[in-house]
Amino acid sequence: MTLYPVPESVARARRWFRKFISPYAPACSIDDCVLMISELVTNAVLYGEAEDSWRVRVEWWRVGESLLVDVHNPGFPAQVRIRRPDASDAHGRGLLLVDALSDSWSAGPSRFGGTRVSFRIDGAWKR
Template identity: 40%
Template sequence: MPEIPLVPAHWRFPAHPTSARHARHAVTASLPRALRPHLGDDIGLLTSELVTNAIRHGACREEEEVIELVLWPADGHYWLAVSDPGTGTPTLTHPDANSESGRGLLLVDSLATAWTVRPRPTRGTSVIAGLPFRRGG
Protein backbone atom coordinates (compact mmCIF):
# COMPACT_ATOMS: atom_id res chain seq x y z
CA MET A 1 0.00 0.00 0.00
CA PRO A 2 1.45 3.45 -0.86
CA GLU A 3 2.37 5.88 1.88
CA ILE A 4 -0.31 8.53 2.21
CA PRO A 5 1.28 11.99 2.12
CA LEU A 6 0.59 14.67 4.69
CA VAL A 7 -1.96 17.31 3.81
CA PRO A 8 -0.08 20.54 3.06
CA ALA A 9 -0.47 23.37 5.55
CA HIS A 10 -2.13 26.42 4.02
CA TRP A 11 -2.46 30.02 5.27
CA ARG A 12 -3.78 33.30 3.94
CA PHE A 13 -2.58 36.60 5.34
CA PRO A 14 -3.50 40.17 4.43
CA ALA A 15 -0.96 41.99 2.29
CA HIS A 16 0.20 44.03 5.29
CA PRO A 17 3.74 44.34 6.72
CA THR A 18 2.74 42.73 10.04
CA SER A 19 1.80 39.56 8.16
CA ALA A 20 5.47 38.58 7.72
CA ARG A 21 5.79 38.08 11.49
CA HIS A 22 2.49 36.17 11.73
CA ALA A 23 3.42 33.97 8.76
CA ARG A 24 6.86 33.21 10.22
CA HIS A 25 5.31 32.08 13.51
CA ALA A 26 2.61 30.00 11.79
CA VAL A 27 5.05 28.18 9.53
CA THR A 28 7.59 27.50 12.27
CA ALA A 29 4.89 26.26 14.67
CA SER A 30 3.57 23.85 12.02
CA LEU A 31 6.88 21.97 11.81
CA PRO A 32 7.07 18.73 13.77
CA ARG A 33 8.73 19.45 17.14
CA ALA A 34 11.67 17.18 16.31
CA LEU A 35 12.52 19.28 13.22
CA ARG A 36 12.21 22.73 14.79
CA PRO A 37 15.80 22.77 16.15
CA HIS A 38 17.09 21.88 12.65
CA LEU A 39 14.76 23.96 10.47
CA GLY A 40 13.00 26.51 12.65
CA ASP A 41 15.36 29.46 12.22
CA ASP A 42 15.99 28.90 8.52
CA ILE A 43 12.37 28.32 7.58
CA GLY A 44 11.36 31.34 9.67
CA LEU A 45 13.85 33.56 7.84
CA LEU A 46 12.84 32.11 4.47
CA THR A 47 9.17 32.77 5.26
CA SER A 48 9.83 36.35 6.39
CA GLU A 49 11.80 37.19 3.26
CA LEU A 50 9.33 35.67 0.82
CA VAL A 51 6.26 37.16 2.51
CA THR A 52 7.90 40.60 2.76
CA ASN A 53 8.78 40.48 -0.96
CA ALA A 54 5.25 39.37 -1.85
CA ILE A 55 3.75 42.26 0.12
CA ARG A 56 6.17 44.87 -1.24
CA HIS A 57 6.28 43.80 -4.86
CA GLY A 58 3.29 41.58 -5.59
CA ALA A 59 0.29 43.09 -3.87
CA CYS A 60 -1.63 46.25 -4.63
CA ARG A 61 -2.03 48.19 -1.41
CA GLU A 62 -5.26 49.85 -2.57
CA GLU A 63 -7.07 46.52 -2.65
CA GLU A 64 -7.85 43.94 0.03
CA GLU A 65 -5.38 41.39 -1.29
CA VAL A 66 -3.90 38.39 0.45
CA ILE A 67 -0.64 36.49 0.44
CA GLU A 68 -0.99 32.71 0.44
CA LEU A 69 1.46 30.20 1.88
CA VAL A 70 1.60 26.45 1.44
CA LEU A 71 4.07 24.24 3.33
CA TRP A 72 4.53 20.54 2.62
CA PRO A 73 7.15 17.81 3.09
CA ALA A 74 8.39 15.90 0.05
CA ASP A 75 11.61 14.25 -1.09
CA GLY A 76 13.53 14.97 2.12
CA HIS A 77 12.64 18.68 2.10
CA TYR A 78 10.07 21.06 3.43
CA TRP A 79 8.76 23.09 0.51
CA LEU A 80 7.32 26.55 1.01
CA ALA A 81 5.28 28.32 -1.68
CA VAL A 82 4.48 32.00 -1.12
CA SER A 83 1.98 33.39 -3.61
CA ASP A 84 0.81 36.91 -4.33
CA PRO A 85 -1.57 38.42 -6.90
CA GLY A 86 1.18 40.27 -8.79
CA THR A 87 2.38 39.51 -12.28
CA GLY A 88 6.04 40.45 -11.84
CA THR A 89 8.85 37.92 -11.79
CA PRO A 90 11.18 38.17 -8.79
CA THR A 91 14.81 38.16 -9.86
CA LEU A 92 18.03 37.69 -7.98
CA THR A 93 20.04 40.92 -7.77
CA HIS A 94 23.39 41.80 -6.25
CA PRO A 95 23.04 45.22 -4.60
CA ASP A 96 26.11 47.17 -3.65
CA ALA A 97 27.24 47.54 -0.04
CA ASN A 98 25.44 50.88 0.37
CA SER A 99 22.02 49.61 -0.74
CA GLU A 100 19.41 49.43 1.98
CA SER A 101 17.32 46.73 0.31
CA GLY A 102 17.43 44.12 -2.43
CA ARG A 103 19.00 41.25 -0.50
CA GLY A 104 15.89 39.13 0.17
CA LEU A 105 16.34 36.73 -2.71
CA LEU A 106 20.07 36.48 -1.96
CA LEU A 107 19.07 35.10 1.46
CA VAL A 108 16.55 32.76 -0.15
CA ASP A 109 19.21 31.59 -2.61
CA SER A 110 21.72 30.89 0.17
CA LEU A 111 19.22 29.11 2.46
CA ALA A 112 17.23 27.00 0.01
CA THR A 113 18.43 23.85 -1.68
CA ALA A 114 16.38 24.93 -4.68
CA TRP A 115 13.94 27.72 -5.48
CA THR A 116 11.94 28.89 -8.45
CA VAL A 117 9.28 31.36 -9.54
CA ARG A 118 6.09 30.07 -11.15
CA PRO A 119 3.05 31.88 -12.53
CA ARG A 120 -0.22 30.84 -10.92
CA PRO A 121 -2.88 29.34 -13.19
CA THR A 122 -5.42 32.11 -12.62
CA ARG A 123 -3.67 35.22 -11.30
CA GLY A 124 -0.40 35.94 -9.60
CA THR A 125 3.01 34.49 -8.94
CA SER A 126 4.41 31.87 -6.55
CA VAL A 127 7.95 31.61 -5.25
CA ILE A 128 8.70 28.04 -4.15
CA ALA A 129 11.73 27.14 -2.04
CA GLY A 130 12.90 23.95 -0.34
CA LEU A 131 14.92 23.28 2.78
CA PRO A 132 16.29 19.81 3.56
CA PHE A 133 15.00 18.12 6.72
CA ARG A 134 18.52 18.17 8.12
CA ARG A 135 20.82 21.10 7.37
CA GLY A 136 24.29 20.18 6.15
CA GLY A 137 23.43 16.63 5.29
Template identity: 65%
Template sequence: MTLPAHAESVPRARRWFRKFIALYNPACSVDDCVLMLSELVTNAILYGQADGDRHVRVEWFRDGTSLRVEVHDPGLSADVQVQRPAADDAHGRGLLLVESIADSWQSGPSHFGGTVVSFVIADAWPSDA
Protein backbone atom coordinates in the same frame (compact mmCIF):
# COMPACT_ATOMS: atom_id res chain seq x y z
CA MET B 1 -2.42 30.29 5.54
CA THR B 2 -3.94 33.35 3.89
CA LEU B 3 -2.80 36.75 5.12
CA PRO B 4 -3.72 40.32 4.29
CA ALA B 5 -0.96 42.05 2.32
CA HIS B 6 0.37 44.33 5.04
CA ALA B 7 3.50 44.39 7.20
CA GLU B 8 1.82 42.89 10.29
CA SER B 9 1.36 39.66 8.35
CA VAL B 10 5.10 38.91 8.28
CA PRO B 11 5.45 38.08 12.02
CA ARG B 12 2.12 36.26 11.86
CA ALA B 13 3.44 34.02 9.05
CA ARG B 14 6.59 33.32 11.08
CA ARG B 15 4.59 32.31 14.17
CA TRP B 16 2.25 30.10 12.11
CA PHE B 17 5.13 28.31 10.40
CA ARG B 18 7.01 27.69 13.66
CA LYS B 19 3.86 26.35 15.33
CA PHE B 20 2.97 23.85 12.61
CA ILE B 21 6.44 22.75 11.48
CA ALA B 22 7.37 21.89 15.09
CA LEU B 23 4.77 19.09 15.05
CA TYR B 24 6.84 17.32 12.38
CA ASN B 25 10.22 17.62 14.13
CA PRO B 26 12.32 18.71 11.15
CA ALA B 27 16.07 18.10 11.06
CA CYS B 28 16.73 21.36 9.20
CA SER B 29 17.18 24.79 10.74
CA VAL B 30 13.70 26.16 11.44
CA ASP B 31 15.31 29.57 12.01
CA ASP B 32 16.72 29.53 8.46
CA CYS B 33 13.32 28.55 7.07
CA VAL B 34 11.58 31.29 9.04
CA LEU B 35 14.10 33.85 7.78
CA MET B 36 13.51 32.82 4.15
CA LEU B 37 9.74 32.75 4.67
CA SER B 38 9.92 36.28 6.10
CA GLU B 39 11.80 37.48 3.04
CA LEU B 40 9.33 35.94 0.60
CA VAL B 41 6.24 37.23 2.44
CA THR B 42 7.80 40.69 2.68
CA ASN B 43 8.56 40.67 -1.05
CA ALA B 44 5.02 39.55 -1.87
CA ILE B 45 3.60 42.37 0.23
CA LEU B 46 5.96 45.03 -1.15
CA TYR B 47 6.07 44.07 -4.81
CA GLY B 48 2.92 42.07 -5.57
CA GLN B 49 0.35 44.11 -7.43
CA ALA B 50 -3.35 43.38 -7.82
CA ASP B 51 -6.62 45.26 -7.84
CA GLY B 52 -8.84 45.20 -4.77
CA ASP B 53 -8.03 43.54 -1.48
CA ARG B 54 -4.70 41.73 -1.72
CA HIS B 55 -3.84 38.63 0.20
CA VAL B 56 -0.71 36.53 0.39
CA ARG B 57 -1.01 32.77 0.70
CA VAL B 58 1.68 30.67 2.43
CA GLU B 59 1.85 26.90 2.05
CA TRP B 60 4.43 24.31 2.99
CA PHE B 61 4.76 20.71 1.91
CA ARG B 62 6.77 17.69 2.91
CA ASP B 63 7.93 15.63 -0.07
CA GLY B 64 9.95 12.65 1.16
CA THR B 65 12.89 14.20 3.00
CA SER B 66 12.39 17.63 1.39
CA LEU B 67 10.51 20.69 2.61
CA ARG B 68 9.01 23.11 0.08
CA VAL B 69 7.62 26.48 1.18
CA GLU B 70 5.54 28.53 -1.25
CA VAL B 71 4.39 32.14 -1.07
CA HIS B 72 1.61 33.08 -3.48
CA ASP B 73 0.71 36.65 -4.40
CA PRO B 74 -2.37 37.45 -6.51
CA GLY B 75 -0.55 40.14 -8.46
CA LEU B 76 0.37 39.88 -12.08
CA SER B 77 2.92 37.19 -12.77
CA ALA B 78 6.31 38.87 -12.64
CA ASP B 79 9.82 37.96 -13.65
CA VAL B 80 11.26 37.41 -10.16
CA GLN B 81 15.04 37.62 -10.12
CA VAL B 82 17.82 37.77 -7.56
CA GLN B 83 19.15 41.30 -7.24
CA ARG B 84 22.83 42.08 -6.74
CA PRO B 85 22.65 45.30 -4.71
CA ALA B 86 25.63 47.54 -4.07
CA ALA B 87 27.17 47.34 -0.60
CA ASP B 88 25.53 50.61 0.45
CA ASP B 89 22.02 49.72 -0.84
CA ALA B 90 19.52 49.37 2.01
CA HIS B 91 17.28 46.84 0.23
CA GLY B 92 17.34 44.11 -2.39
CA ARG B 93 18.94 41.17 -0.59
CA GLY B 94 15.90 38.98 0.16
CA LEU B 95 16.14 36.55 -2.73
CA LEU B 96 19.92 36.59 -2.55
CA LEU B 97 19.58 35.36 1.01
CA VAL B 98 17.06 32.68 -0.04
CA GLU B 99 19.37 31.60 -2.86
CA SER B 100 22.29 31.25 -0.45
CA ILE B 101 20.43 29.22 2.22
CA ALA B 102 17.94 27.05 0.30
CA ASP B 103 18.92 24.06 -1.78
CA SER B 104 16.82 25.56 -4.56
CA TRP B 105 14.23 28.23 -5.21
CA GLN B 106 11.95 29.11 -8.08
CA SER B 107 9.21 31.46 -9.18
CA GLY B 108 6.44 31.31 -11.71
CA PRO B 109 2.71 31.58 -12.19
CA SER B 110 0.65 30.55 -9.17
CA HIS B 111 -2.19 28.08 -9.62
CA PHE B 112 -4.22 30.58 -7.58
CA GLY B 113 -3.44 33.31 -10.12
CA GLY B 114 -0.58 35.75 -9.80
CA THR B 115 2.92 34.68 -8.80
CA VAL B 116 4.41 32.01 -6.55
CA VAL B 117 7.95 32.04 -5.17
CA SER B 118 9.15 28.94 -3.35
CA PHE B 119 12.21 27.43 -1.75
CA VAL B 120 13.24 23.83 -1.04
CA ILE B 121 15.33 22.39 1.76
CA ALA B 122 16.43 18.96 0.50
CA ASP B 123 17.21 17.14 3.76
CA ALA B 124 14.63 18.62 6.09
CA TRP B 125 13.86 15.22 7.57
CA PRO B 126 15.93 12.06 7.94
CA SER B 127 15.22 9.48 5.22
CA ASP B 128 13.87 7.00 7.80
CA ALA B 129 11.40 9.45 9.38
Protein backbone atom coordinates in the same frame (compact mmCIF):
# COMPACT_ATOMS: atom_id res chain seq x y z
CA MET C 1 -1.98 30.29 5.64
CA THR C 2 -3.75 33.27 4.15
CA LEU C 3 -2.46 36.72 5.11
CA TYR C 4 -3.45 40.30 4.47
CA PRO C 5 -0.88 42.20 2.36
CA VAL C 6 0.33 44.31 5.28
CA PRO C 7 3.76 44.44 6.99
CA GLU C 8 2.38 42.82 10.17
CA SER C 9 1.72 39.65 8.19
CA VAL C 10 5.45 38.90 8.00
CA ALA C 11 5.66 38.32 11.77
CA ARG C 12 2.42 36.34 11.67
CA ALA C 13 3.84 34.04 8.98
CA ARG C 14 6.98 33.46 11.10
CA ARG C 15 4.92 32.58 14.19
CA TRP C 16 2.59 30.34 12.20
CA PHE C 17 5.42 28.39 10.59
CA ARG C 18 7.25 27.85 13.90
CA LYS C 19 4.05 26.72 15.61
CA PHE C 20 3.04 24.22 12.97
CA ILE C 21 6.47 22.85 11.94
CA SER C 22 7.84 22.23 15.46
CA PRO C 23 5.78 19.09 16.22
CA TYR C 24 7.26 17.45 13.11
CA ALA C 25 10.82 17.93 14.42
CA PRO C 26 12.53 18.64 11.11
CA ALA C 27 16.26 18.02 10.79
CA CYS C 28 16.74 21.34 8.99
CA SER C 29 17.18 24.76 10.57
CA ILE C 30 13.78 26.18 11.47
CA ASP C 31 15.46 29.59 11.89
CA ASP C 32 16.72 29.48 8.29
CA CYS C 33 13.26 28.53 7.04
CA VAL C 34 11.66 31.32 9.06
CA LEU C 35 14.14 33.82 7.61
CA MET C 36 13.36 32.69 4.06
CA ILE C 37 9.61 32.81 4.69
CA SER C 38 10.04 36.32 6.11
CA GLU C 39 11.86 37.45 2.99
CA LEU C 40 9.33 35.91 0.59
CA VAL C 41 6.29 37.22 2.48
CA THR C 42 7.90 40.66 2.65
CA ASN C 43 8.43 40.59 -1.11
CA ALA C 44 4.85 39.39 -1.65
CA VAL C 45 3.48 42.25 0.47
CA LEU C 46 5.71 44.85 -1.19
CA TYR C 47 5.42 43.74 -4.80
CA GLY C 48 2.04 42.03 -5.07
CA GLU C 49 -0.52 44.11 -6.89
CA ALA C 50 -4.14 43.69 -7.89
CA GLU C 51 -7.10 45.90 -8.64
CA ASP C 52 -9.29 44.14 -6.06
CA SER C 53 -8.50 43.16 -2.48
CA TRP C 54 -6.01 40.33 -2.32
CA ARG C 55 -4.14 38.02 0.04
CA VAL C 56 -0.72 36.45 0.38
CA ARG C 57 -0.80 32.66 0.68
CA VAL C 58 1.90 30.54 2.34
CA GLU C 59 1.89 26.77 1.97
CA TRP C 60 4.35 24.14 3.10
CA TRP C 61 4.52 20.39 2.84
CA ARG C 62 6.79 17.41 3.01
CA VAL C 63 7.81 15.49 -0.10
CA GLY C 64 9.95 12.51 0.88
CA GLU C 65 12.82 13.99 2.89
CA SER C 66 12.34 17.51 1.50
CA LEU C 67 10.44 20.52 2.83
CA LEU C 68 8.74 22.64 0.18
CA VAL C 69 7.42 26.15 0.87
CA ASP C 70 5.36 28.24 -1.58
CA VAL C 71 4.45 31.91 -1.19
CA HIS C 72 1.74 33.23 -3.55
CA ASN C 73 0.77 36.83 -4.42
CA PRO C 74 -1.00 38.54 -7.31
CA GLY C 75 2.16 40.14 -8.73
CA PHE C 76 3.81 39.33 -12.03
CA PRO C 77 6.10 36.23 -12.21
CA ALA C 78 8.44 37.81 -14.74
CA GLN C 79 9.39 40.48 -12.20
CA VAL C 80 10.90 37.99 -9.71
CA ARG C 81 14.67 38.15 -9.95
CA ILE C 82 17.75 38.17 -7.77
CA ARG C 83 19.10 41.68 -7.37
CA ARG C 84 22.73 42.56 -6.82
CA PRO C 85 22.45 45.53 -4.45
CA ASP C 86 25.35 47.78 -3.58
CA ALA C 87 26.63 47.65 -0.01
CA SER C 88 24.84 50.93 0.70
CA ASP C 89 21.43 49.67 -0.55
CA ALA C 90 18.99 49.09 2.29
CA HIS C 91 16.92 46.52 0.35
CA GLY C 92 17.26 43.87 -2.32
CA ARG C 93 18.86 40.91 -0.54
CA GLY C 94 15.82 38.69 0.06
CA LEU C 95 16.21 36.33 -2.87
CA LEU C 96 19.98 36.28 -2.36
CA LEU C 97 19.31 34.89 1.13
CA VAL C 98 16.81 32.35 -0.18
CA ASP C 99 19.30 31.30 -2.86
CA ALA C 100 22.07 30.89 -0.27
CA LEU C 101 20.03 29.05 2.38
CA SER C 102 17.82 26.75 0.31
CA ASP C 103 18.75 23.77 -1.82
CA SER C 104 16.73 25.29 -4.64
CA TRP C 105 14.18 27.98 -5.29
CA SER C 106 11.95 28.92 -8.18
CA ALA C 107 9.38 31.46 -9.28
CA GLY C 108 6.54 31.18 -11.72
CA PRO C 109 2.81 31.50 -12.17
CA SER C 110 0.64 30.71 -9.14
CA ARG C 111 -2.35 28.43 -9.44
CA PHE C 112 -4.25 31.23 -7.69
CA GLY C 113 -3.21 33.70 -10.38
CA GLY C 114 -0.20 35.95 -10.02
CA THR C 115 3.14 34.72 -8.72
CA ARG C 116 4.44 31.74 -6.76
CA VAL C 117 7.93 31.83 -5.25
CA SER C 118 9.09 28.55 -3.70
CA PHE C 119 12.05 27.10 -1.90
CA ARG C 120 13.07 23.52 -1.13
CA ILE C 121 15.18 22.17 1.72
CA ASP C 122 16.52 18.67 1.08
CA GLY C 123 17.07 16.38 4.05
CA ALA C 124 14.57 18.25 6.20
CA TRP C 125 13.38 14.88 7.47
CA LYS C 126 15.42 11.74 7.70
CA ARG C 127 13.69 8.48 6.91
